[in-house]
Amino acid sequence: MYIDSMTKYRPQTLSEFVYPNEETKELVEAYASGEMKSSLILHGASGCGKSLLQELIPNAIENSNANLQRVLCADIQTAKDVHELYGKNKKFDNLFKDNDHFNYIIIEEFLITNQKISDAFKIELDKRNGVDLTIISTNYFDKVDKGIVSRSIELELIACEPKKFFPHAKRIFDSEGVHIDYSVLMNCLEVTYTLNQDNRKYYRAIDKLLRKH
Numbered sequence: 001m002y003i004d005s006m007t008k009y010r011p012q013t014l015s016e017f018v019y020p021n022e023e024t025k026e027l028v029e030a031y032a033s034g035e036m037k038s039s040l041i042l043h044g045a046s047g048c049g050k051s052l053l054q055e056l057i058p059n060a061i062e063n064s065n066a067n068l069q070r071v072l073c074a075d076i077q078t079a080k081d082v083h084e085l086y087g088k089n090k091k092f093d094n095l096f097k098d099n100d101h102f103n104y105i106i107i108e109e110f111l112i113t114n115q116k117i118s119d120a121f122k123i124e125l126d127k128r129n130g131v132d133l134t135i136i137s138t139n140y141f142d143k144v145d146k147g148i149v150s151r152s153i154e155l156e157l158i159a160c161e162p163k164k165f166f167p168h169a170k171r172i173f174d175s176e177g178v179h180i181d182y183s184v185l186m187n188c189l190e191v192t193y194t195l196n197q198d199n200r201k202y203y204r205a206i207d208k209l210l211r212k213h
């Protein structure tokens with residue numbers, strides 16, 4: 001049987017997110033409570049849940065599907081684009097965001113080499129602090145402007161160790177009604193982790209195992 005477990009079992013809320021460690025859990029939960037107002041920079045290797053958290057954290061704060069203003073960093077080409085990104089939100093909150101805690105600016109694949117654009121971000125982060133919550137994801141944390149880093153909280157995401165991912169994997173098999181020897185499943189996760197430290201690979205390995213059963 002063919003199944004895309006990564007899509008089918010994509011965590012819908014933070015309660016389904018697999019935390020790689022306690023430190024990550026504590027910080028994410030602090031954001032989810034709505035108490036943290038500084039921009040958040042999620043960084044680290046591919047497939048570790050950065051984009052996923054960019055969606056699940058706002059949903060947790062709002063306790064429902066939050067209205068996200070989601071942009072790919074490559075689409076921001078001038079300082080004006082940055083001001084418009086934040087400015088657009090002002091109209092937005094007048095229209096229908098009265099009850100929300102924040103306007104959410106979600107920037108994917110953050111990589112900015114132009115100083116004027118970085119400066120525009122710093123201005124907006126100062127101006128809109130507490131009103132907008134900016135959540136950035138990037139594979140290039142070392143290239144992020146120091147002033148942006150200084151205004152933000154950073155969180156490095158890493159792949160989950162096999163034993164951390166195991167309960168989620170087991171749940172997939174149980175939900176599919178497929179019986180598997182759990183030691184075979186654990187072994188499969190361990191081999192996968194040795195080859196690539198990327199949560200996406202676990203799902204691919206699970207799909208393969210499901211096909212065999």
Ligand SMILES: Nc1ncnc2c1ncn2[C@@H]1O[C@H](COP(=O)(O)OP(=O)(O)O)[C@@H](O)[C@H]1O
Nearest residue numbers: 006010017018046047048049050051052199200
């Ligand atoms: N910690 C995690 N817990 C549960 N699922 C995860 C986790 N990290 C990644 N995934 C799964 O892998 C997919 C890819 O994750 P994504 O957030 O796009 O990674 P990144 O943005 O870090 O490259 C997600 O849709 C999700 O199904």
Ligand SMILES: [Mg+2]
Nearest residue numbers: 050051108137
């Ligand atoms: Mg991503």
